[in-house]
Amino acid sequence: MTKKMKRHSNLLSTGTVGGWTLISRIFGLIRDLTTTSLQGASLYHDIFILILRIPTSLRTFLIEGAFSNAFIPIYSGFLGKQKIKESIAFVNSLFGLLLIIFFLLTIIALIFPSIFIFIFAPGYLFDPEKNLIAIDMHRIMFPYLSLLALVSLAGGIQNSHNKFAVPAATPILFNICVISSAFLLSPYFNIPIYGLAYGVLFAGFFQVFFQIPSLRSLKISLKPSLNLKAEGLNKFFSLLFPSLVVGSLLQVNLVIDSIFSSFLPIGSPTWLYISQRLMQLPLGIFAIAISTVLLPSLSKSYAAKNTSEYSASLNQGLRFVIFLGAPSAVGLAIFSEPIVGTIFNRGEFSWSDVQMTAYSLSALTIGLPFFMIQRILAPAFFSRLNARTPMIIGIISILMNILANYVLGFHFEYGHVGLAIASTFAVVLSVSLLLWVLAREKILNIKSLISAIYIKIFVSSIILAFYLLSALKYFNFEILEQAHRMVYLILTIGGGVIIYISLCLILGIRFEHFKISYLQKI
Numbered sequence: 001m002t003k004k005m006k007r008h009s010n011l012l013s014t015g016t017v018g019g020w021t022l023i024s025r026i027f028g029l030i031r032d033l034t035t036t037s038l039q040g041a042s043l044y045h046d047i048f049i050l051i052l053r054i055p056t057s058l059r060t061f062l063i064e065g066a067f068s069n070a071f072i073p074i075y076s077g078f079l080g081k082q083k084i085k086e087s088i089a090f091v092n093s094l095f096g097l098l099l100i101i102f103f104l105l106t107i108i109a110l111i112f113p114s115i116f117i118f119i120f121a122p123g124y125l126f127d128p129e130k131n132l133i134a135i136d137m138h139r140i141m142f143p144y145l146s147l148l149a150l151v152s153l154a155g156g157i158q159n160s161h162n163k164f165a166v167p168a169a170t171p172i173l174f175n176i177c178v179i180s181s182a183f184l185l186s187p188y189f190n191i192p193i194y195g196l197a198y199g200v201l202f203a204g205f206f207q208v209f210f211q212i213p214s215l216r217s218l219k220i221s222l223k224p225s226l227n228l229k230a231e232g233l234n235k236f237f238s239l240l241f242p243s244l245v246v247g248s249l250l251q252v253n254l255v256i257d258s259i260f261s262s263f264l265p266i267g268s269p270t271w272l273y274i275s276q277r278l279m280q281l282p283l284g285i286f287a288i289a290i291s292t293v294l295l296p297s298l299s300k301s302y303a304a305k306n307t308s309e310y311s312a313s314l315n316q317g318l319r320f321v322i323f324l325g326a327p328s329a330v331g332l333a334i335f336s337e338p339i340v341g342t343i344f345n346r347g348e349f350s351w352s353d354v355q356m357t358a359y360s361l362s363a364l365t366i367g368l369p370f371f372m373i374q375r376i377l378a379p380a381f382f383s384r385l386n387a388r389t390p391m392i393i394g395i396i397s398i399l400m401n402i403l404a405n406y407v408l409g410f411h412f413e414y415g416h417v418g419l420a421i422a423s424t425f426a427v428v429l430s431v432s433l434l435l436w437v438l439a440r441e442k443i444l445n446i447k448s449l450i451s452a453i454y455i456k457i458f459v460s461s462i463i464l465a466f467y468l469l470s471a472l473k474y475f476n477f478e479i480l481e482q483a484h485r486m487v488y489l490i491l492t493i494g495g496g497v498i499i500y501i502s503l504c505l506i507l508g509i510r511f512e513h514f515k516i517s518y519l520q521k522i
Contacts, residue, residue, distance in 0.1 A: 020168035027175035037347030070239035096224035123262030147204030154211035177203035242387030282328035287372035298383035325369035367424030401426035
């Protein structure tokens with residue numbers, strides 16, 4: 001395959017992940033719109049989203065963040081060295097271990113639900129009504145985690161073979177199942193969220209079956225084994241624990257926020273949850289798409305000892321996410337109330353709920369560029385099989401978030417907004433330390449982070465902010481009809497996109513600044 005063909009293939013891969021992620025996030029918004037319309041920012045909806053966070057967060061901690069960062073560099077290394085038999089033995093051994101571990105974990109979770117509720121939503125444990133519903137929700141939804149373990153294994157295999165479409169599209173099935181359950185199952189329950197809970201469980205089965213055709217196309221047939229001496233297994237476990245901290249850092253802090261929010265007034269968990277979901281929309285579309293393709297690519301560059309290409313790729317990846325993240329943060333922070341109101345102000349979700357959500361969204365999205373940078377920096381460590389350093393930094397960030405949550409959320413009584421500000425503080429600290437380490441190891445040049453292109457992006461973002469603030473004065477979204485809100489929001493955001501891109505072009509920013517070296521040479 002020629003360099004040009006390979007460049008096209010990798011660009012297509014990034015676009016594929018970003019495109020499917022965009023569709024998934026849109027369906028995620030529709031899902032949240034459906035559930036909030038069904039229950040509003042009520043006690044029942046608070047319980048649903050907090051208990052759902054138990055399997056979804058454990059999925060991120062134990063599977064996606066940790067598993068992907070430990071699995072892909074090793075499995076990609078086998079493929080790069082044409083060690084097919086070793087790769088098959090490695091995968092099947094992990095498959096067998098996953099089945100045993102998650103089967104036992106599910107049994108423990110079903111028998112002792114209070115342990116998990118105490119960890120993730122301690123504010124519900126001592127209220128009999130809340131605790132009873134929370135336990136029911138937990139027992140219905142927790143098995144979803146075991147099914148997702150299989151899905152993530154299949155996804156890691158496909159990504160290592162440069163097959164990104166199916167893993168990126170899989171989350172759409174989850175959203176479709178929950179949306180469908182709101183209409184098809186919830187009407188049959190006195191408490192509608194029970195129908196949503198069963199929708200989560202059914203989604204797990206659909207997602208597992210969705211992987212089978214893609215694996216067959218790669219001629220991979222998973223057969224569980226318990227070969228603890230399989231090559232690569234020891235290295236996998238040596239990377240696994242540090243990966244638990246680093247790969248799931250964002251989710252750890254989101255869970256910490258959820259724990260604190262369970263002690264706040266009714267509605268706080270829902271307001272904070274929606275803010276986090278909206279903030280993760282650009283994060284998922286841009287940063288996660290790039291980092292998904294970046295990790296296996298950097299792993300191969302590092303194995304080839306091509307340090308110049310390695311550093312250039314990382315620098316250009318950072319440029320790309322800052323170019324996209326800065327205006328996204330400005331738009332979400334300034335237009336938080338119109339965005340939340342246009343999407344969620346319907347059914348039981350009142351304008352008061354809109355305002356409370358907008359406050360935390362504005363606070364949270366100030367840190368959006370840093371959340372995006374964090375996703376790009378992680379592959380720089382894992383591709384070099386160095387998980388210890390980001391693990392230490394991750395622990396520092398988590399401790400910072402816990403302290404700031406208490407101080408801002410409770411001591412100064414900023415409530416759920418204080419929790420959002422704490423998350424921003426934590427990610428800024430984490431990114432600063434990661435950049436410092438990479439600069440010290442001469443992987444990144446700090447001077448490149450204060451180059452002219454970043455100044456141009458900053459200036460363009462400031463002018464965009466003035467435009468959005470001016471536009472905000474002419475519309476009162478609370479009194480507008482829903483159709484008018486949608487039209488005005490689309491026109492205003494579209495105008496902002498045109499203004500930002502035009503300013504960047506005028507200031508001399510070109511697409512060539514974001515061509516990533518690994519896409520050109522791998």
